[in-house]
Amino acid sequence: MASALTALTLFTGGGALAVGLELATAPPALALDNGLNLTPQMGFNNWNSTHCGAQFDEAMIKGIADLFVSKGLKAAGYQYVNLDDCWAQPQRDGAGDLVPDPVRFPHGIKALADYVHAKGLKFGLYSSAGDHTCDVNGFPGGLGHEQQDARLWASWGVDYLKYDNCHNQGVDARTRYRAMGDALKATGRPILYSICEWGSTGPWEWAPPVGNSWRTTGDIDDTWDSMISIAQANQGLADYAKPGAFNDPDMLEVGNGGMTATEYRTHFSLWAEMAAPLMIGTDLRTAAPETLAILTNTDVIAVDQDPLGRQGSVVSSENGLVVMSKPLADGGRAVTLTNEGSYDATITVTARTLGIAGANSYKVKDLWSKKSSTGDGTVSAVVPGHGTAMFRVTPGSPVPPPTGVTQLSDLPFGTATNQWGPVERDRSNGDIQPADGHTLTIRGAAYAKGLGVHAPSEVGVHLGGACRNLVTDVGIDDETYGNGSVRFQIFRDAALAADSGPMTGKDPARHLTADLTGATTVRLVVTDAGDGTSYDHADWAGPRLACGSGPAAGAHQLSDLAWASAGNSWGPVEKDMSNGENQARDGRTITIAGTTYAKGLGVNALSQVVYFLGGSCTSLATDVGVDTEANGRASVSFEIYKDAVKVADSGLMTVTSAPRHLTADLTGAEELRLVVTDGGDGTISDHADWAGPVLSC
Numbered sequence: 001m002a003s004a005l006t007a008l009t010l011f012t013g014g015g016a017l018a019v020g021l022e023l024a025t026a027p028p029a030l031a032l033d034n035g036l037n038l039t040p041q042m043g044f045n046n047w048n049s050t051h052c053g054a055q056f057d058e059a060m061i062k063g064i065a066d067l068f069v070s071k072g073l074k075a076a077g078y079q080y081v082n083l084d085d086c087w088a089q090p091q092r093d094g095a096g097d098l099v100p101d102p103v104r105f106p107h108g109i110k111a112l113a114d115y116v117h118a119k120g121l122k123f124g125l126y127s128s129a130g131d132h133t134c135d136v137n138g139f140p141g142g143l144g145h146e147q148q149d150a151r152l153w154a155s156w157g158v159d160y161l162k163y164d165n166c167h168n169q170g171v172d173a174r175t176r177y178r179a180m181g182d183a184l185k186a187t188g189r190p191i192l193y194s195i196c197e198w199g200s201t202g203p204w205e206w207a208p209p210v211g212n213s214w215r216t217t218g219d220i221d222d223t224w225d226s227m228i229s230i231a232q233a234n235q236g237l238a239d240y241a242k243p244g245a246f247n248d249p250d251m252l253e254v255g256n257g258g259m260t261a262t263e264y265r266t267h268f269s270l271w272a273e274m275a276a277p278l279m280i281g282t283d284l285r286t287a288a289p290e291t292l293a294i295l296t297n298t299d300v301i302a303v304d305q306d307p308l309g310r311q312g313s314v315v316s317s318e319n320g321l322v323v324m325s326k327p328l329a330d331g332g333r334a335v336t337l338t339n340e341g342s343y344d345a346t347i348t349v350t351a352r353t354l355g356i357a358g359a360n361s362y363k364v365k366d367l368w369s370k371k372s373s374t375g376d377g378t379v380s381a382v383v384p385g386h387g388t389a390m391f392r393v394t395p396g397s398p399v400p401p402p403t404g405v406t407q408l409s410d411l412p413f414g415t416a417t418n419q420w421g422p423v424e425r426d427r428s429n430g431d432i433q434p435a436d437g438h439t440l441t442i443r444g445a446a447y448a449k450g451l452g453v454h455a456p457s458e459v460g461v462h463l464g465g466a467c468r469n470l471v472t473d474v475g476i477d478d479e480t481y482g483n484g485s486v487r488f489q490i491f492r493d494a495a496l497a498a499d500s501g502p503m504t505g506k507d508p509a510r511h512l513t514a515d516l517t518g519a520t521t522v523r524l525v526v527t528d529a530g531d532g533t534s535y536d537h538a539d540w541a542g543p544r545l546a547c548g549s550g551p552a553a554g555a556h557q558l559s560d561l562a563w564a565s566a567g568n569s570w571g572p573v574e575k576d577m578s579n580g581e582n583q584a585r586d587g588r589t590i591t592i593a594g595t596t597y598a599k600g601l602g603v604n605a606l607s608q609v610v611y612f613l614g615g616s617c618t619s620l621a622t623d624v625g626v627d628t629e630a631n632g633r634a635s636v637s638f639e640i641y642k643d644a645v646k647v648a649d650s651g652l653m654t655v656t657s658a659p660r661h662l663t664a665d666l667t668g669a670e671e672l673r674l675v676v677t678d679g680g681d682g683t684i685s686d687h688a689d690w691a692g693p694v695l696s697c
């Protein structure tokens with residue numbers, strides 16, 4: 001993303017508009033630009049039900065493909081039929097190629113792929129980014145054979161690769177997984193790339209431009225404890241999910257017999273709420289009707305497959321009662337109420353907590369009972385132990401954006417008109433079909449978020465008087481090869497708030513800031529600049545709204561304030577205690593090298609906590625260090641960001657380091673970001689403390 005752009009004076013027909021201070025935020029990671037997985041993948045993988053047993057063979061896979069069609073799974077959205085480990089011979093052939101097991105697959109892999117394709121489905125298989133796969137029999141892995149294997153798989157008609165992490169010979173994960181990603185791309189065949197690195201190197205930080213999904217945890221087991229702990233670990237990574245790039249908390253165990261029907265409904269609900277891949281792991285040939293009813297609940301599947309591609313976030317968690325809210329493309333929210341305890345409990349949440357306050361009424365649909373009601377947006381249910389109630393809440397009138405900094409492409413449109421194809425979210429305009437564009441790119445600068453349009457175009461978003469400003473880069477997308485000429489204008493209701501002036505496809509991005517104080521609606525308008533509209537593919541690149549007010553004047557203990565978002569690689573971010581284990585509120589008194597603190601945040605690298613300041617705060621002062629519960633293994637660094645600019649850095653710290661005191665100037669900042677990075681030896685035991693942080697506003 002373009003950075004450090006200066007303010008710009010914008011000229012209109014009547015003179016100049018003064019452009020205000022820019023609002024910077026950390027650039028989101030780009031997603032892999034292969035046109036695949038704009039919603040999470042759905043399909044089948046045999047591993048959870050068969051491992052390498054004799055029942056894993058050609059007949060089974062053909063039977064699964066048949067059942068996808070006959071049992072309504074294909075109609076519900078499932079499309080991938082995938083093989084896991086043990087499909088190959090233990091040795092490569094004389095040319096170095098992988099050889100299918102002739103007993104399991106007597107007709108070979110290409111014939112099996114052809115059978116699956118004939119059903120209107122897609123076919124996938126498995127390998128490992130090491131010299132052997134994970135099974136004890138040691139089948140050949142892909143390390144050092146990336147190009148050869150990718151070409152072979154493409155020739156067989158493979159549509160999906162699950163790439164595991166065993167026997168990796170200590171080669172850096174980024175190197176190994178990028179090598180295979182490059183090899184898949186070089187085949188010219190669209191192959192969905194599922195990175196199965198187990199979350200050990202924080203793949204959510206580096207994998208979005210490499211693969212279409214990445215495992216965030218170790219393997220799931222068919223038990224409540226395994227499933228819910230994996231859900232808890234994955235919940236903290238919501239900010240990293242986006243169309244084309246999703247967190248993967250592993251395959252579904254629904255129907256394998258180790259959990260109750262109530263627990264399986266929780267499993268399926270949480271995976272859908274977290275925009276996770278829905279990969280069936282049970283043998284559908286013997287699946288009970290109750291299992292199929294869970295797996296084909298189209299209302300729950302629609303939440304997982306919502307085109308906005310957002311992962312739900314935890315908005316309330318107390319005593320094992322957890323509420324998640326997932327933004328949807330229609331402006332509503334999907335809501336899960338989960339009771340992690342053993343006894344019935346009433347869970348209630350309001351529209352304000354869900355982030356959609358301000359409508360005149362709300363439609364609430366229970367996605368399991370199918371009952372609907374209309375009310376004030378309050379959602380409440382008596383939830384059994386280990387159960388989850390799931391709802392879709394739809395405002396009856398437009399609602400303003402939530403307090404904080406919001407990417408415009410994540411909000412519902414009030415109006416959207418476009419000369420050529422639809423307005424595209426987080427992609428260039430492309431051709432006339434939906435989602436056929438590419439990464440937004442202006443003169444070589446790529447943007448993960450934004451709108452791709454074609455002049456003449458107009459996009460309107462309801463603000464309800466709640467927002468302060470909009471900042472964005474603008475320009476003609478590089479897909480026009482330097483052609484085109486347009487003009488970008490931002491309107492605060494009927495008043496012009498910013499104007500780019502004429503721009504051509506040869507111009508670098510320009511930066512606009514528009515004061516939206518009191519506006520009911522913001523309108524983003526692109527017009528032709530005079531030479532016809534043939535190449536007028538225009539990008540609103542990284543447009544960000546700042547809405548609502550920051551903290552009140554005075555000094556605040558940071559742990560007493562609500563954060564805008566929080567990501568953590570081990571359990572939740574804890575308030576006023578150390579990180580502890582994977583459960584909420586399981587830490588201890590914050591302690592750094594013998595010094596204890598009553599207030600603060602306990603995290604585990606890799607971690608990021610974001611607070612909305614709204615320009616009202618001036619400074620942060622905090623001690624930092626590794627908590628003594630790390631038992632000598634940790635090494636981390638603490639970083640403080642004022643919007644996108646780093647303003648304080650602790651340097652490397654270990655469990656023997658004394659507390660270090662950091663101060664940061666936050667004058668005028670829209671956001672404060674607290675980041676903890678790994679010191680280079682892995683994130684195990686990287687329990688880090690923001691100790692006694694005080695925010696002055």
